[in-house]
Amino acid sequence: MKRIYTVIKGHVKSWFRSRSTIFWTIAFPILLILLFGAIFGGGSQKFDLYVQNQDLVVQGQNLVASPTSQAYVQVLNGSQAFDIFQVPAAEDGVSYMKVDGRLHNRGQRLLVVPQGFEDSLNRNESVSIRFYADQTDQASSTLTGIVFGMTNAFAASRQGTPPILVQTESIATRSIRYIDFFIPGVIGMTLLTSGVFGAVSTNGRYRELKIIKKLATTPLSKVEWILGMIGYQMFLAAISVAVILVVGRFAFNVTAVVDVYTVALVVAAALLFPGIGMVLANFVKDADGAEAAANAITFPMMFLSGTFWPRETMPDFLKTVAGYLPLTYVNDGLRDAMIYLDPAQALNNTIIALGLALGFVILGSVLMNWKEE
Amino acid sequence: MEPIVQVENLTKKYGPLTAVDDVSFQLEKGSVFAFLGPNGAGKTTTVEILECLRSPTGGRARVLGYDVSKRSDQAQIRKQIGVLPQDFNAIDRLTVRENVEYFGAMFDRSLDPDELIDLVDLSDKRKELFKKLSGGLKQRVGLAVSLVNDPQLVFLDEPTTGLDPKARRDVWKVVEQLKRKGKTVFLTTHYMDEAEFLADTVSIIDHGKIIASGTPGQLIDSHGGRKTLVIRGAGEEGMKLLPESVPKAELHSAGDIHIPINNGADISRILISLGGTELAKNEIEVRRPNLDNVFLNLTGRRVTEEGELA
Numbered sequence: 001m002k003r004i005y006t007v008i009k010g011h012v013k014s015w016f017r018s019r020s021t022i023f024w025t026i027a028f029p030i031l032l033i034l035l036f037g038a039i040f041g042g043g044s045q046k047f048d049l050y051v052q053n054q055d056l057v058v059q060g061q062n063l064v065a066s067p068t069s070q071a072y073v074q075v076l077n078g079s080q081a082f083d084i085f086q087v088p089a090a091e092d093g094v095s096y097m098k099v100d101g102r103l104h105n106r107g108q109r110l111l112v113v114p115q116g117f118e119d120s121l122n123r124n125e126s127v128s129i130r131f132y133a134d135q136t137d138q139a140s141s142t143l144t145g146i147v148f149g150m151t152n153a154f155a156a157s158r159q160g161t162p163p164i165l166v167q168t169e170s171i172a173t174r175s176i177r178y179i180d181f182f183i184p185g186v187i188g189m190t191l192l193t194s195g196v197f198g199a200v201s202t203n204g205r206y207r208e209l210k211i212i213k214k215l216a217t218t219p220l221s222k223v224e225w226i227l228g229m230i231g232y233q234m235f236l237a238a239i240s241v242a243v244i245l246v247v248g249r250f251a252f253n254v255t256a257v258v259d260v261y262t263v264a265l266v267v268a269a270a271l272l273f274p275g276i277g278m279v280l281a282n283f284v285k286d287a288d289g290a291e292a293a294a295n296a297i298t299f300p301m302m303f304l305s306g307t308f309w310p311r312e313t314m315p316d317f318l319k320t321v322a323g324y325l326p327l328t329y330v331n332d333g334l335r336d337a338m339i340y341l342d343p344a345q346a347l348n349n350t351i352i353a354l355g356l357a358l359g360f361v362i363l364g365s366v367l368m369n370w371k372e373e
Numbered sequence: 374m375e376p377i378v379q380v381e382n383l384t385k386k387y388g389p390l391t392a393v394d395d396v397s398f399q400l401e402k403g404s405v406f407a408f409l410g411p412n413g414a415g416k417t418t419t420v421e422i423l424e425c426l427r428s429p430t431g432g433r434a435r436v437l438g439y440d441v442s443k444r445s446d447q448a449q450i451r452k453q454i455g456v457l458p459q460d461f462n463a464i465d466r467l468t469v470r471e472n473v474e475y476f477g478a479m480f481d482r483s484l485d486p487d488e489l490i491d492l493v494d495l496s497d498k499r500k501e502l503f504k505k506l507s508g509g510l511k512q513r514v515g516l517a518v519s520l521v522n523d524p525q526l527v528f529l530d531e532p533t534t535g536l537d538p539k540a541r542r543d544v545w546k547v548v549e550q551l552k553r554k555g556k557t558v559f560l561t562t563h564y565m566d567e568a569e570f571l572a573d574t575v576s577i578i579d580h581g582k583i584i585a586s587g588t589p590g591q592l593i594d595s596h597g598g599r600k601t602l603v604i605r606g607a608g609e610e611g612m613k614l615l616p617e618s619v620p621k622a623e624l625h626s627a628g629d630i631h632i633p634i635n636n637g638a639d640i641s642r643i644l645i646s647l648g649g650t651e652l653a654k655n656e657i658e659v660r661r662p663n664l665d666n667v668f669l670n671l672t673g674r675r676v677t678e679e680g681e682l683a
Contacts, residue, residue, distance in 0.1 A: 006478035014466035017502070209462035214518070217424045217456040218479035219448065372426045 003220050007228025011202060012235060024197070025240050029190045030247050033183065036308070037252045040178040047143045048107035050097040051076070052087035055117035063089075066118035073113070075154045081146045094132055094171060102176060102340060103312050109133040109140055111147065121161055128165040135170045144168060176339060183248040183256055184334035185307040188269065190240045192302060192327050195233055195273025196280070196294045202229050203278055203368065204287035213372070222370035229274060230361070237270035261337035261346035265353055269330045272357035276326070278364025301327045326360075329353045375438055377402045377526055377557045378423060383432035385418050392418045394581035395432070400559060400574075402525075405552050407572035408561040409664065412680040415581040416561040417459055420530050423559070424456050437526060452480065455524035459531045459561075461515045465504035469495055469514055472503055477521040489517040493547055509540025516547050526557045533567060534680065545571060563680035565664035577668060584671050589664060596670050597662030602643055604630040605656040616646045634659070 015021050055069040065073075077084050085106065087096050093110050101108040110132040120127040131147055133140035148166055155164045206212050215225065248254035256262075277294060284290040304318060305311070305327035311319055322328045333349025336342040376399035385393040393415040400406045408416045421427045423436050425447040437453055439446035463472040470486050477483030490499055493513040498506065503514060512532060519527055529548070533541040541564075548571050551558055562568055568575045569589045576586040585592055604611060608628035615622055615630070622632045634640055640659060647653050669675055675683045 003479055006475055010464055010467060010471075010475050013471065014464060017466040209465075210458045210460055211462065211464060213426065213458045214456060214461055214476070215479065216426055217451060217454065217458070218476065218522075219451050219481070220479045372421055 003224050004228045004231060007220075007225060008231040008235065011229065011232035015232070015236065021194075021198075025190060025194045025236055026243050029186045029240065029244050032186055032189075033179070033244065033247050034251060036182050037179045040182075047082045047139060047146070048085065048101070048109065049076070049082040049143065049147075050085050050087050050093070050101070050106075050108075050110040051113070052089060052091070052093040052096075052110060053113045054089050054115045055113050056089055056115070057118070065089075068118035068121055069113045072117070072151075072154050075157075076111075076147070076150050079146060079150050081150075082143070097132075103310060107139060107143075108171075108176075109143060121158065121164075124160060124162060126162040126165060128167045130167050130169055132169045132171045135168070177252075179248070179252040180254050180256075180339050181310070181335065182308070183244060183254050184338050185331055187241055187244050187266070187334055188305070188327055188331040189302050189307045190244065191237055191266065191269040191330065192273050193298055194236050194240065195270060196277040196298050197291070198233060198236065199229065199274035199277025199364070200281045200287070200290045200294045202232075204281035204284070204290040207281070207285075208287045212370070216370050222365070222368065225370070226278075226361075226365050226368070229278075230271060233270045233274045234267070237266050241266055256338040257341060259337055259343075259346075261343060261350050262334065264350045265330055265333045265337065265346075268350065268353035268357040271361050272326055272330070272353060275357060275360025275362075275364045279360060279367060282364065282367040282369070301325050304328075305331050307331060326353070326356045329356065375435075376400055377437060378406075378559065379433075379435045380419075380423070381433045383419065383422065383434055384430050385415075385422060385427065386430045391581050393422070393429075396578070396581070396583050397432075398576050398583060398586060400526075400557055402557055403552070403555050404573040405548065405558040405560060405571050407568035407575045408559070408578055409563070409565065409568040409572075409575050409668075410561075410578035411563055411676045411682045414578045416578055417530055419578075420528050420559065420561055424454065424528055425450055452522065453524055453526070455519040455522060455527040457515045457519040457527070457529045457532055459534070461518075462511065463503045463514050463518060466502060468500050468502055469506070469517075470499045472514055473517050473521060476518045480522040482523075483521045484523050486517075486521075489520055492520070492550065493517045494543070507540075509536050509543060512536060512540065512544055513547065516544065520551075524556070526559065527551060528559045530561050531563070531680075532560065533562070533564065541567070563676050565668065565676070569664050575664070577664075577671065579672055585667070592664065592667045593662050596667040597664075598666050598670055599633045599635055600662065601660045602632040602634050602640060603658050603660050604632070604647075604652055605658070607652055607655050611652055611655065614650045614652050616650065618646050619643055631660075 051073055053065045053069050053073060055066045056063040057066045076082065087093050087110065093112055097108055097110045112130040114127065114130070117127055129151060131144065133144060135141055151164050151166050155161050245256055248256060280293050281290045284293050304322045305325045306322065311322050329349045329352045333346050333353055336346035336349060378400040380399065381397050383393055383396045384391065396419060408419065410416055418427065422429050422441060423434055425441055428442060434441045436450050439450050441447065441450065464475065467475060469490060473486040473489055477486060490496055493516050495510065495513055495517070498510060503511065506514065519529070533544050536544065548558055548560070560571060572589060574586065575589055575592060576583045585596060606628045607630045609624065611630055612622065612624055619632060622630050625631050632643060634643070665675065677683045
């Protein structure tokens, strides 16, 4: 235990005294958050509104929206207050909106015009529109007011029509801004780079400097050395994640949830990426070569795994490639857990990430020659 | 008393290459043993087998009474030996003292870091980061680190390679102190003068085989060849002035004339015959052969400063 602690302490001290590693683990992520936040921040705070028109009538061979319901949507649209997105009538409106909203980074609010809207109005019967929104979201509550107003205006424009009721349904959604999406990505990226490069340096470089050879002549065992390196990576991960979350919170009011999946994913990442670094350092014996290989692996992975932009916007073959990249599961899992509040998905990604982590750490440990030859 | 290191018919093969070829030797407690030879002769491979870093292909080796091929014995060996690997660097961003502490913490018991730092004469660099030190000082940190567990047996693999003459002397001083403290030192080197200066016993190794062993004096006596009388800076003209009674004289670099001699009678005879010539004004010295001559006579080749065969 004393030996493992000494290894961790040695790594931490070296890290703390190196300006470049401090930069990559702390300053660089902060810079990215501030930069990307400033460029893309606030862009999705506009009043996005999904509308599902279920009031269909038969016209010739086709089902089309009834003229009255169309007129109503026109009125809403005419207010210029919303960006309206149509939800196909056959879909489950709420889940369609959640998926599509997440994908395109739009506010998640849904207005459902029910089947029989036109008929009821023509018979002077009252009718209710369902409006799904997260009432805790400030933009949504403003928008609810506008929907009420426009609906009343529409009803008033039809003489003799009873008021149209707007029935608000509260749903737990989060209006996801770009910066909300970005924060878990920055965490994934930072864990990736500090893990891979950290392991290449503490294994490849230390081998070249004969530090590992020297340690191998002492009672320190290979397992103790690896545990020490992992302990150090856990420490780094904790610091990076804390710094990123604090900066996200105070600079852009990002409220990321830190739950058991978040913690498990950070732990998995702090095993997985050093594991990849160890495998590299042991395949490419020369430390410079191993660093080059680490660059060649981390940079494409960073972009393809959806660190900066949603993967859904990429061409299909790149999506396929992304499916094989470990960072994809860390990024997705972190977003599911921290931003989308989707524990089921987070669990899947956590399991995959932990599995990959164990695989790489074990492979790296087996490959690592503690002694010579 | 059992030797502190006992090696019998040790062999290490890498595929078709035999790096260490049927080597046998032993170290007595409290002695300085030098393994002398050019790069690639098998010095480091042998040392690393004794340090339990490599396993032998054949033969037996016992260190401090433990068998290097037995797992349970290896743990004991690691606890009790001190090692300075070839080209060793401590951790760049730790200070001298932190490095000594770091490696000390790998052992159950370790010496006071400050005492070790004093021993290698780095007291004023205690708080300096390792990476800021010069090559010679770095090597002294390596020496301190190799002594943290108060080992009875210390392996120093090429401890002065690449150092300037002053730094080499400083390392030698530390080795002499170790000897005074009764430590057994196993040194590898390609510097003939280093082996001659430090070692009680020298084994010369070439192409994986030990080609000669003994004290430096014994080796020089039996393989060094004859002594040489040197007339300094006499040049071509000096050669012409030599009396006919002085045969086999050779002109060397810097105009030195070398005359091989067999015994004291030779010296006085030659000096008397030079007495009547202008050569008597030159500086004249008797040079005894050294380990360079021994190596040259045994292998027909010299070892360069860099440790290569020439």
